[in-house]
Structure formats: structure tokens, C-alpha cells
Amino acid sequence: MRRILLLLSFLAAIGAGWAGYWYLGGFAERVADAQTTPAHRAEAAIPVVLAEAKRMTLPISFATIGTVQPIASIAVTSQVSGIVSKVAVADGADVKEGDLLIEIDARLIDTEIEEAQATLAKDQANIDKAERDLARIDKLLAGKFETQENAADAQTALDLAKATLQSDQAALHNLQVQREYYSIHAPVSGRIGTVPVKPGSTIISGQQASPIVTINMFDPIYVAVGIPQKLVADLAEDKAQGVAKISLTVPGRGETREGAVTAIDNAANAATGLVTAYATIANAPALLWPGEIVNVEVIFRDEPDQLTVPDEAVRTNQQGSYVYAVDAQQRAHMKPVTVARNVRGMTVIASGLKEGEQVVTDGQLLLSDGVQVSVKQAMGTGG
Missing domain, CATH: 1.20.5 (Single alpha-helices involved in coiled-coils or other helix-helix interfaces)
Incomplete structure (x- = not known):
């Protein structure tokens, strides 16, 4: 124990x-x-990323969405009824102005044209005979072997023959114009949709007739954008000076397209308060399609000599906007700034900062006024 x-x-x-x-x-x-x-x-330095306050040219603009629209959308109908004898285009084909689309059986009207041409030949023969009769009677009248009355009748017969020829020529021309309706051509260049008729289909003319094809103009093409009422006057002024434009990125391609603002609607939408503006965009090859919704930047004009810093440099507290500026001794100082606007990832500074000053764009959460910093490299910049 x-x-x-x-x-x-x-x-x-x-x-x-x-x-x-x-x-x-x-x-x-x-x-x-x-x-x-x-x-x-020794005081530990806080690592930060810096950017320089620079002067640059930036646009007066705002971002919104736009709708792609064809400048012209033509529903092609037939002016005559008949049986389709030929379809000359495929569904979804690109066509040029004047290209043949559809042919309608024209054998009947071709026969009528041949009859009208024969009638004209007969009329011309009648005129030739009337001219010979008149010449013969005039010769006899000069020798006192024919009466003045017979000479006048011969002249009348010739005039009637010529009038008949003119009438029949007009009838032939009318048939020839109608004959053109049997071959339907593209009125504009563009792209067609599906073709609902096939050889053997019956086409009905008139106001109730369904479109044979619809052609949308693809190049150039419209992008329509709603503009707030308070900005319409400025946009109209810049449009008149030829500087207003719209920039967009093609969906799924990353390719940028620009076009001048070419039209502004004449009334505001009562429901939205927006006025529609149209920009004409080159669209060859066809990358934009009618009906697409795209992100756009409406650019009123470019303004030079704007003092800018990256958006990441500007912070906000209860007193307003501020940045951390780094001096030559590598110390950060909080500086209140007045922000004019933001555009394309840059903030335009109206006051509170000078050109060339270094501002912090990453690492602000650990900073306080007067703290020592060290410069690190931003991610993705190499080195």
C-alpha cells in the first residue's frame, strides 16, 4: 500500500x-x-494593387438592350391566280433583288398574247390597204376622175384603221404586263423564310391571299433601342451632327458591331415613356437576326480629356465616394472624390483627384488612412 x-x-x-x-x-x-x-x-506593409489616374477620351453613353429588326420585311403575294409550275428558291435562301421566286402556269395568257399579236398584224394590213386606197383615190381626184367625197371616205377609213391598231396595241401591252405577274421576282434583296407553295399548288390573288414568301432585309439591318424622354433631345442633336451611334456585341460571337443612329421615332410610347431610336448596322455576313435581343451601348458623343480611374478604385461610405491614394512613401491616404459617371469599366472623376496619382484597386478592406502599403501585381497581368 x-x-x-x-x-x-x-x-x-x-x-x-x-x-x-x-x-x-x-x-x-x-x-x-x-x-x-x-x-x-517595423510596421507590416499591406499588399495592394495600384492603378494610375489617367486622362482619356470616353463616350457619353448608357447601356441598355435593343431589338434587331429588318429595315424592310416584304410579304410577297401574287397578283394573278393560277397553278404553280416552278419554285425557283429553297427555304431560307438568300435572294437578290430581281431573282426569280415562283412561276405560275401562263399557257392561257400566252395564247391570248399570240392572238393579240395576230390582231395587230391584221390591223397593220388594214392600214396598208387603206393607205393604198387613199393614194389611188387622190391620184384619180387630181385627174378629175374621182369625187372629193370618196377621197374623204378613204382618209376616214385610214384613220379608223390606225386607231384600231393603237387600241389593239394597248390590249397587247396589257396582256404583256399581266404576263409578267406569272413570274414572281424578289422585290428586294434579303433572306426568305419557308416557301409554303410547291409545284402544282393553287395560288389565289386578291387581298385575302396568303403571302407566297416573306423576305427580310438582312444587310443592312436595324437595331431598335428605347431612349428615355429626357435624353431624346440630346440624342437628336448629336444625330444631326453625325456622331450618335450604337455599339453592340454579336450574341455568341464576341464580335463588336457599330452603326450610326439614322432614325428617331416621332412619338413616345405612352406605356413606357420611351422613344424608339434606330441604328443602321452592317450585317454581312448575316450575324444578326431579326427578333434577337442584344445588349447595346447608346453613344451620344465622345468627350476627350476625362480624368478616370478603374471602377474598382472607388469606394462609398456614409460621406460619399472616396479612393485610397498612395504617396511616394508608399502610404495610403483616403481621399473623397466626386464621381461624374461610369462608362466601360472606368469612373470619371469630377474632383478630388489629380492626373498621375496612384490609387488602390485591390486590398482596400485592410487599409486605413496613413497605413504603409506594398505593391503587388494584379492577377492575370503576368510577371
Whole structure:
């Protein structure tokens, strides 16, 4: 029993020794740490990314969405009824102005044209005969062998024959014009949709007739944008000066297209308060399609000599906007700024900053006024 008590006492002594060692060691570490507070060691610099305040030309613009629309969308109908004899285009084909689209069976009208041409030949023969009769009677009248009355009748017969020829020529011309309706051509260049008729289909003319094909003009093409009422006057002024334009990125391609603002609607939409403006965009090859919704930038004009910093440099608190500017001693200072506008990832500074000053774009959360900083490289810039 006594041996057990001695063993327990020995183990307790060893445990107390280890506890004292741990406590005294931790205390020593804390003392050493306390002796290396800012009063005893150099201030640690906070790593930040910097950008320079620069002057550059930036547009007066705003971002919105636009709708792609064809400048012309033509529903082609037939002016005559008949049976389709030929379809000269495929569904979805590109066509040029004047290209043949559809042919309608024209055998009947071709026969009528041949009859009209024969009638003209007969009329010409009648005129030739009337001219010979008149010449013969005039000759006899000069020799006193014919009466004046007969000469007048011969002249009348010739005049009637010529009038009949003119009438029949007009009838032939009318048939020839109608004959053109049997070959339907593209009135504009563009792209067609599906062609609902096939050879053998019956086409009905008239106001109730369904379109044979619809042609949308693809190049150039419109992009329509709603403009707030308060900006319409400025846009109209810049349009008159030829500087207003619209820029867009082609969906799925990343390709940028620009076009001048060529038209502004003559009334505001009562429901939205927006006035529609149209920009004409070159669309060859056909990358934009009617009905698409695209992100656009409406550019009124370009303004030079704008003091700018990246958007990431500007922060906001209860007092307003501010940036952290870094001086030559690598210390950050909070500077209140007045923001004019934001465009294309840049903030235009109206006041509070000078050209060439270095501002922090990353790392502001750890900063306070006057803190020491070190410059690190932004991600993705290499090095």
C-alpha cells in the first residue's frame, strides 16, 4: 500500500513539472510577442494593387438592350391566280433583288398574247390597204376622175384603221404586263423564310391571299433601342451632327458591331415613356437576326480629356465616394472624390483627384488612412 502511495506521488510530481514547463514556455512566448508590438518592430506593409489616374477620351453613353429588326420585311403575294409550275428558291435562301421566286402556269395568257399579236398584224394590213386606197383615190381626184367625197371616205377609213391598231396595241401591252405577274421576282434583296407553295399548288390573288414568301432585309439591318424622354433631345442633336451611334456585341460571337443612329421615332410610347431610336448596322455576313435581343451601348458623343480611374478604385461610405491614394512613401491616404459617371469599366472623376496619382484597386478592406502599403501585381497581368 505504501509503495502504491509513493508511486502516485511520483507521477503527480512529474505532471506538475510538465504543466509548469508548458505554462512558463507559453508565458515566455507571450512576453516575446509583446516585446515585438509596433512599438518594438517595423510596421507590416499591406499588399495592394495600384492603378494610375489617367486622362482619356470616353463616350457619353448608357447601356441598355435593343431589338434587331429588318429595315424592310416584304410579304410577297401574287397578283394573278393560277397553278404553280416552278419554285425557283429553297427555304431560307438568300435572294437578290430581281431573282426569280415562283412561276405560275401562263399557257392561257400566252395564247391570248399570240392572238393579240395576230390582231395587230391584221390591223397593220388594214392600214396598208387603206393607205393604198387613199393614194389611188387622190391620184384619180387630181385627174378629175374621182369625187372629193370618196377621197374623204378613204382618209376616214385610214384613220379608223390606225386607231384600231393603237387600241389593239394597248390590249397587247396589257396582256404583256399581266404576263409578267406569272413570274414572281424578289422585290428586294434579303433572306426568305419557308416557301409554303410547291409545284402544282393553287395560288389565289386578291387581298385575302396568303403571302407566297416573306423576305427580310438582312444587310443592312436595324437595331431598335428605347431612349428615355429626357435624353431624346440630346440624342437628336448629336444625330444631326453625325456622331450618335450604337455599339453592340454579336450574341455568341464576341464580335463588336457599330452603326450610326439614322432614325428617331416621332412619338413616345405612352406605356413606357420611351422613344424608339434606330441604328443602321452592317450585317454581312448575316450575324444578326431579326427578333434577337442584344445588349447595346447608346453613344451620344465622345468627350476627350476625362480624368478616370478603374471602377474598382472607388469606394462609398456614409460621406460619399472616396479612393485610397498612395504617396511616394508608399502610404495610403483616403481621399473623397466626386464621381461624374461610369462608362466601360472606368469612373470619371469630377474632383478630388489629380492626373498621375496612384490609387488602390485591390486590398482596400485592410487599409486605413496613413497605413504603409506594398505593391503587388494584379492577377492575370503576368510577371
